[in-house]
Amino acid sequence: HTAKTVVSNFAQQGKKIVAIGRNYSAHIRELSNEAPEEPMFFLKPTTSYLQSGGNVEIPQGVTAHYEVELGVVIGKTGRDIPQDEAEYHIAGYALAVDMTARNMQDVVKRKGHPWSAVKGFDTFTPISAFIPKVAVSDPNRLTLTLKVNGVTQQEDSTAHMMFKIPRMIEHISSIMTLEEGDLVLTGTPPGVGPLVPGDKVECTLTDRDRRELAALSFGAVQRQGGYKFAP
Amino acid sequence: HTAKTVVSNFAQQGKKIVAIGRNYSAHIRELSNEAPEEPMFFLKPTTSYLQSGGNVEIPQGVTAHYEVELGVVIGKTGRDIPQDEAEYHIAGYALAVDMTARNMQDVVKRKGHPWSAVKGFDTFTPISAFIPKVAVSDPNRLTLTLKVNGVTQQEDSTAHMMFKIPRMIEHISSIMTLEEGDLVLTGTPPGVGPLVPGDKVECTLTDRDRRELAALSFGAVQRQGGYKFAP
Ligand SMILES: [Mg+2]
Ligand SMILES: [Mg+2]
Ligand SMILES: [Mg+2]
Numbered sequence: 348h349t350a351k352t353v354v355s356n357f358a359q360q361g362k363k364i365v366a367i368g369r370n371y372s373a374h375i376r377e378l379s380n381e382a383p384e385e386p387m388f389f390l391k392p393t394t395s396y397l398q399s400g401g402n403v404e405i406p407q408g409v410t411a412h413y414e415v416e417l418g419v420v421i422g423k424t425g426r427d428i429p430q431d432e433a434e435y436h437i438a439g440y441a442l443a444v445d446m447t448a449r450n451m452q453d454v455v456k457r458k459g460h461p462w463s464a465v466k467g468f469d470t471f472t473p474i475s476a477f478i479p480k481v482a483v484s485d486p487n488r489l490t491l492t493l494k495v496n497g498v499t500q501q502e503d504s505t506a507h508m509m510f511k512i513p514r515m516i517e518h519i520s521s522i523m524t525l526e527e528g529d530l531v532l533t534g535t536p537p538g539v540g541p542l543v544p545g546d547k548v549e550c551t552l553t554d555r556d557r558r559e560l561a562a563l564s565f566g567a568v569q570r571q572g573g574y575k576f577a578p
Numbered sequence: 579h580t581a582k583t584v585v586s587n588f589a590q591q592g593k594k595i596v597a598i599g600r601n602y603s604a605h606i607r608e609l610s611n612e613a614p615e616e617p618m619f620f621l622k623p624t625t626s627y628l629q630s631g632g633n634v635e636i637p638q639g640v641t642a643h644y645e646v647e648l649g650v651v652i653g654k655t656g657r658d659i660p661q662d663e664a665e666y667h668i669a670g671y672a673l674a675v676d677m678t679a680r681n682m683q684d685v686v687k688r689k690g691h692p693w694s695a696v697k698g699f700d701t702f703t704p705i706s707a708f709i710p711k712v713a714v715s716d717p718n719r720l721t722l723t724l725k726v727n728g729v730t731q732q733e734d735s736t737a738h739m740m741f742k743i744p745r746m747i748e749h750i751s752s753i754m755t756l757e758e759g760d761l762v763l764t765g766t767p768p769g770v771g772p773l774v775p776g777d778k779v780e781c782t783l784t785d786r787d788r789r790e791l792a793a794l795s796f797g798a799v800q801r802q803g804g805y806k807f808a809p
Contacts, residue, residue, distance in 0.1 A: 362593045362594075362623070362624055362625075363593075363594075363623050363624070363625075365694075368692070387691060387692070388692065388694060388695065389692035389694045390621040390622075390623060390692075390694045390698065391621075392593070392594050392621060392754050393593055393594070394593075394594075394754050394755040394757060395754065406753075426700065426804075427803050427804055455690070456690030457690060458690075459686070459687030459688060459689075459690055460618060461599070461618070461619065461620035461621075461692065461693040461694075462692040462693070462694075463596075463619060463620045463621045463692075463693075463694075464619065464753050464754075467621065467753060467754045468753055468754065469657065469753075469754055469755055518805075521803075521804045521805040522637075522695050522698060522699055522700075522804070522805045523623050523625050523626065523695075523698045523699065523700055524625040524700055525625075526625060572658050572752075573657075573658055573752045573753070574749075574752040574753045
């Protein structure tokens with residue numbers, strides 16, 4: 348069955364990652380940003396996926412921040428998807444971290460440059476296994492947690508998302524077609540911060556019954572070679 | 579032969595488009611931008627490809643500019659590709675137009691927001707057929723032309739690219755792995771401007787012997803439905 352294969356292997360076969368920014372008001376405040384009037388998104392390349400158990404590689408000169416997020420895996424290609432049909436385009440979910448080169452981002456935001464490099468380094472999207480939709484009773488009542496070296500840094504409910512998933516899918520698909528295997532990242536709650544080489548990260552996604560739907564763990568190492576950020 | 583299939587069908591099978599901005603000094607001047615110290619790039623989704631003969635759909639409220647560009651089709655996956663090995667990662671070329679929602683871009687540049695929507699609308703990357711590398715003796719000595727309704731608006735030599743193709747491949751692959759079937763857009767020469775519904779666009783890529791390597795033509799129509807830009 349083709350559809351099942353593509354979505355359960357979305358990290359290998361999907362073509363794009365569309366990430367929503369500024370979707371939890373407490374996170375907007377911690378970065379002193381302004382709340383958007385409509386969902387704000389950027390693209391990450393699928394070459395940034397990192398399977399659980401791997402290492403995020405921190406480029407030289409980069410302050411790399413973690414952002415734990417709920418991911419939505421698209422199961423059916425669509426364009427101009429109305430909110431009340433969004434459900435039919437969702438195949439499932441995943442637990443993800445949207446790694447961000449924060450000091451580079453500060454520069455590109457000031458200069459009005461694109462965000463693609465800042466968000467797109469190899470290993471900058473740690474990702475869990477696919478969670479079939481049937482396992483999730485309500486995506487707006489999930490708890491995201493992220494621990495660094497055993498200490499909880501992010502813990503919040505997806506109930507605090509400002510734009511809900513159907514609105515995100517409506518907005519993105521009014522601009523670019525969403526395809527089977529694409530991933531939509533839904534924004535991060537507060538508590539973001541830097542990783543340094545040697546750090547160990549553990550994330551969980553749990554439901555209202557405290558059932559663990561996904562776990563994701565990874566280390567952080569210094570990137571050997573590659574781009575060096577020297578502002 | 580798998581490699582041949584992926585690259586000759588890069589628009590269907592490739593996963594990403596990496597587009598270089600501000601690579602011809604005369605174009606930088608016409609938009610009053612500053613020249614970058616290193617190649618500046620952004621991602622476009624592959625859902626934005628438009629085959630020759632189709633119509634660019636201009637979203638409501640959007641001023642959509644054409645930018646004719648030489649595309650480089652990646653034939654071999656690589657990371658941290660040195661300039662002197664870049665050649666081995668190139669499978670061929672294509673003639674492309676990087677459509678841009680210019681009035682939206684002015685806003686996101688001012689706010690420091692991502693460029694992904696501005697560059698990523700469906701139909702915003704008109705693309706020619708694949709040109710095998712063997713047909714191109716020197717990618718730095720090609721002429722790009724773009725006509726709107728029979729009138730030449732862009733005509734320049736790729737000799738005027740500030741960052742050359744091996745430098746672009748080195749830079750991009752130091753940040754994100756380039757994969758077989760990916761497309762690198764190399765920037766646009768001066769002469770960019772708006773399209774309006776009813777316009778007919780014709781582009782050519784020719785070599786020093788005035789041999790036509792590729793042609794690309796498309797129309798412009800008003801997008802029905804979809805996103806409306808209302809700043
Ligand atoms: Mg994020
Ligand atoms: Mg992509
Ligand atoms: Mg361009």
